[in-house]
Amino acid sequence: MKVTFINPPQTNSKYKFLGVVAPSLGIGYMSAVLEENDIDVDVIDASALDLSYEQIAEEIIKRQPDIVSISALTPTIGVALDSADVVKYAKPDTIVVLGGYHPTFEFASVLEEESVDIVIRGEGEYTMLDLVHAIEEERDLKQVQGLAFHDKDDGSLVVTEDRPIIEDLDELPFPALHLMPMDKYKILNISTNVATVITTRGCPMQCSFCSSAALHGRHLRRRSPENVVDEIEHILNDLDGIDTIAFMDDTFTLNTKFVRDFCAEIKRRNLNFWWGCTSRVDTIDTELLEIMKDAGCITLFFGVESADQTALDKMNKNITVDKTVKAFKAAKEVGIRTIASCVIGMPDDTMENMKRTYDFVMKLDPSYALFSLATPYPGTRFYKESFEKNLIKVKDWSKYTLIEPVLETVECSKEELRSFQKKAFLKFYLRPGYLFRQARMDGAVLVKTIFGVAKQIIKKQTNGNTDYNKKNVIQSGSFGK
Numbered sequence: 001m002k003v004t005f006i007n008p009p010q011t012n013s014k015y016k017f018l019g020v021v022a023p024s025l026g027i028g029y030m031s032a033v034l035e036e037n038d039i040d041v042d043v044i045d046a047s048a049l050d051l052s053y054e055q056i057a058e059e060i061i062k063r064q065p066d067i068v069s070i071s072a073l074t075p076t077i078g079v080a081l082d083s084a085d086v087v088k089y090a091k092p093d094t095i096v097v098l099g100g101y102h103p104t105f106e107f108a109s110v111l112e113e114e115s116v117d118i119v120i121r122g123e124g125e126y127t128m129l130d131l132v133h134a135i136e137e138e139r140d141l142k143q144v145q146g147l148a149f150h151d152k153d154d155g156s157l158v159v160t161e162d163r164p165i166i167e168d169l170d171e172l173p174f175p176a177l178h179l180m181p182m183d184k185y186k187i188l189n190i191s192t193n194v195a196t197v198i199t200t201r202g203c204p205m206q207c208s209f210c211s212s213a214a215l216h217g218r219h220l221r222r223r224s225p226e227n228v229v230d231e232i233e234h235i236l237n238d239l240d241g242i243d244t245i246a247f248m249d250d251t252f253t254l255n256t257k258f259v260r261d262f263c264a265e266i267k268r269r270n271l272n273f274w275w276g277c278t279s280r281v282d283t284i285d286t287e288l289l290e291i292m293k294d295a296g297c298i299t300l301f302f303g304v305e306s307a308d309q310t311a312l313d314k315m316n317k318n319i320t321v322d323k324t325v326k327a328f329k330a331a332k333e334v335g336i337r338t339i340a341s342c343v344i345g346m347p348d349d350t351m352e353n354m355k356r357t358y359d360f361v362m363k364l365d366p367s368y369a370l371f372s373l374a375t376p377y378p379g380t381r382f383y384k385e386s387f388e389k390n391l392i393k394v395k396d397w398s399k400y401t402l403i404e405p406v407l408e409t410v411e412c413s414k415e416e417l418r419s420f421q422k423k424a425f426l427k428f429y430l431r432p433g434y435l436f437r438q439a440r441m442d443g444a445v446l447v448k449t450i451f452g453v454a455k456q457i458i459k460k461q462t463n464g465n466t467d468y469n470k471k472n473v474i475q476s477g478s479f480g481k
């Protein structure tokens with residue numbers, strides 16, 4: 001049985017404009033588990049390779065998979081479904097499986113699409129493995145945990161029992177990066193020397209807008225520091241030219257003991273590399289940051305969200321404005337770059353409190369800032385509340401990119417929110433003193449690129465997947481079917 005994973009083409013999102021193309025660790029883990037169990041598996045990263053639908057069809061014809069598994073976030077569900085259509089057209093007997101954030105929560109609507117046979121809900125590693133074995137052995141799929149599909153006989157929607165989460169993350173093999181086009185991953189359109197690693201799953205905090213916590217659950221699972229550093233050693237030794245690791249965890253610094261042990265393990269093995277990670281302002285202090293810096297940490301990403309304590313409390317963010325100030329001060333003292341991520345346009349936001357958030361960010365003086373528009377993703381409390389209160393103004397999922405408004409606030413229209421976001425980016429990044437400082441710290445080329453890309457984000461409206469047209473492929477059949 002041959003399985004092909006597809007990461008669908010990236011047609012929208014600020015990351016396309018920012019030139020961020022990273023490997024999908026989810027696909028990497030699932031492929032590694034299948035490989036470990038002697039299943040023939042490969043990956044088409046249509047996003048990294050910038051493949052058209054025609055090229056995806058050609059790949060399917062060339063590779064002849066029995067099962068094609070396609071990954072989808074909310075903004076990429078449209079391109080994922082179009083990819084499914086193209087797969088079915090190129091090889092009609094393929095079993096098409098969809099998984100990831102959007103299908104997990106929206107499995108019923110996803111399964112309405114003719115080209116989708118099965119949805120995998122939640123973590124995919126062992127569900128995928130079980131599914132492949134069940135298909136090979138012609139077992140009843142109703143016995144496979146974590147699936148949703150339509151019953152062959154009566155067409156009813158079958159949702160199988162939930163699969164328990166993977167408790168011991170150390171038991172998983174490292175992501176199968178050798179199946180990925182590693183030379184195609186970029187940041188700011190510059191080929192990168194950065195690899196991504198994840199050390200935890202789940203988050204006990206449960207902020208109202210966070211899909212990650214919704215999918216991976218409240219229960220934090222953590223790899224051992226030794227297992228993480230083994231993976232880093234493997235990356236540094238076996239992948240060409242990597243000298244920087246980006247930790248993509250929800251909150252890398254959630255457990256201080258883990259961070260200390262991890263840093264000690266790096267020092268013990270005498271490894272030299274740069275790294276950056278996500279953090280929460282209530283999980284660090286100067287002493288911890290000094291240990292992290294000594295072990296190579298150069299960048300910290302913080303969810304600042306808002307300057308308004310009531311807004312923070314409503315989001316269930318569980319931080320105080322005061323802690324945010326202290327965390328940025330500590331990072332500056334220790335000399336670690338900071339990224340401040342804010343959310344604007346929550347339903348109760350007024351123009352005044354959004355301005356206050358902007359001014360607050362300026363005072364924090366981070367190295368970089370992101371002003372995302374509040375976006376209710378399926379599966380989150382924010383989505384449920386926005387849906388129930390009829391606040392959702394845009395139903396096209398391809399617009400759920402954080403740069404297009406999909407809600408209005410008590411006071412601001414969609415247009416006002418977008419205009420505020422543009423101005424916030426412009427005012428933050430186009431300060432001569434700021435550009436000079438960042439050029440000294442990160443190099444003039446990087447700053448010039450950021451400057452150009454920031455301008456592009458401001459100008460560009462995402463337009464769904466209009467630059468990809470599956471109909472052209474299906475009608476022309478030009479890929480030699």
Ligand code: B12
Pocket residue numbers: 010011012013014015020021022023024025026027029030047069070071072073074075076097098099100101102120122123124125128198209210211212213215248249250377378400401402
């Ligand atoms: C790394 C990352 C990125 C990277 C790389 C994305 C990539 N290629 O995977 C970059 C920076 C490019 C990125 C961009 C964006 N991201 Co992002 N990203 C993440 C992050 C931090 C980690 C993802 C990860 O590696 N997880 C570890 C792996 C092991 O877990 P996993 O991805 O969940 O995969 C498991 C399951 O979901 C499932 N599964 C996943 N895919 C599939 C596919 C199949 C077929 C099956 C069967 C199962 C399956 O099985 C996997 C293994 O257990 C997550 C937050 C998080 N902690 O997950 C956000 C997250 C996935 N991103 C999100 C979003 C919204 C975006 C953006 C739209 C905007 C943004 N964040 O600013 C863009 C859109 C990108 C695009 N393609 O259009 C949201 C998704 C919400 C949603 N409902 O869609 C998340 C959850 C952040 C959040 N907290 O809300 N992102």
Ligand code: SF4
Pocket residue numbers: 203204205206207210211212213250251280303317
């Ligand atoms: S936003 Fe961060 S802290 Fe909040 S639930 Fe999500 S991962 Fe946890």
